[in-house]
Amino acid sequence: MQNLKNILFLDIETVSGFASFSLLPERLKPLWEKKAKYIVAENTPIEDSYFDKAAIYAEFAKVIVIGIGFIYEDENKQLFLKSKALAHDNEKDLLIEFKAFLDSKFKNKDQFLCAHNGKEFDFPFLCRRFLVNDIEIPKILQLRDKKPWEIPHFDTMEMWRFGDKKAYTSLELLAAVLNVPTSKSDIDGSQVNETYYKLGDLQRIAEYCKRDVATLANIYLRLNQLPIISEQNTALI
Numbered sequence: 204m205q206n207l208k209n210i211l212f213l214d215i216e217t218v219s220g221f222a223s224f225s226l227l228p229e230r231l232k233p234l235w236e237k238k239a240k241y242i243v244a245e246n247t248p249i250e251d252s253y254f255d256k257a258a259i260y261a262e263f264a265k266v267i268v269i270g271i272g273f274i275y276e277d278e279n280k281q282l283f284l285k286s287k288a289l290a291h292d293n294e295k296d297l298l299i300e301f302k303a304f305l306d307s308k309f310k311n312k313d314q315f316l317c318a319h320n321g322k323e324f325d326f327p328f329l330c331r332r333f334l335v336n337d338i339e340i341p342k343i344l345q346l347r348d349k350k351p352w353e354i355p356h357f358d359t360m361e362m363w364r365f366g367d368k369k370a371y372t373s374l375e376l377l378a379a380v381l382n383v384p385t386s387k388s389d390i391d392g393s394q395v396n397e398t399y400y401k402l403g404d405l406q407r408i409a410e411y412c413k414r415d416v417a418t419l420a421n422i423y424l425r426l427n428q429l430p431i432i433s434e435q436n437t438a439l440i
Contacts, residue, residue: 207274207282209314210357211305212420215325216268216392216412219257222400224250227263235263258396259324261331265294267399269301269329270412272420274432284432286416287440288409295336302333305341316343317357319374319419326356359419362426378418381425384434386414413439 221227227235238260239252257263272286289304291297309316318325326344333340343355363377364370378385388411390398395411398404417439421431 208276209311210274210317210423211309211315212272212286212317212416212423213321213325214270214318214412214415214419215266215328216270216395216408217258217264217266217328218396218399219254220263220265224253227253231263238263254396254400261328261335264328264332266297266329266332267291267294267405268409268412269297270409270416271304272413272416274420281436282430282432283436283438284417284420285438285440286413286420288413288416290405290409290412292405294332295338298329298333298336298338301329302338302341305343309341309343312355314343315355315357317359317419317423319377319422320358320360320371322356322358322361357423359422359426362423374415374418374422377422381422383418383421383425383431385418386434386439388414410439 224232224235235253235257236249239247239249239256242256243252253263268288268290270286270288272284274282274284276282289297289300291300316326330340330344333344346354359374359377360372363372372380375385375391377383390407390411395408398408417437424431
């Protein structure tokens, strides 16, 4: 239980940096056009490629939600899970708030971060956006001069790979395979950009993110062959 209490489960939601390609700074427009040649079909309109794909590239995107969750034990030794979301339209404000949280609550060497595909997406994405916004990277995210076994990051997709580097398994699929229940949500990751820019519903994205964090925590438990936490003992706050 002591180890579980020291893990912060997290998930980020990202969108394109601007609502449309036409709003992209002039210096970045030809750079996106160059990148789009390699990631979308040849005849895809540039506006569509930007709106559909930019959110996953830190150079052309921004973070709007950071979901965080943790496991704790009550006086009867029963496990509970809490999940909440930090959400801001202003990315710099969001990252400053997240950094303040990490620096105050997750600053010890025996504490860890856990995300699904975190080592290839969430963790490096956050570091890049901290730099873009001229914010010092929180200590727990810094990798410089650390040996692999000193990095305080868990990745449930890496755990599921068992050394198979070519495998990719989504959080949703892994939850289904491991029989981890998921709370119903009316959107998925592919709809975040549209929900944010066309519907203006940041709170809806935050709710979706909190549910993913709860799923992530239970997947981590299953991968360690531990009982999952029931919905009754899960709070989305």
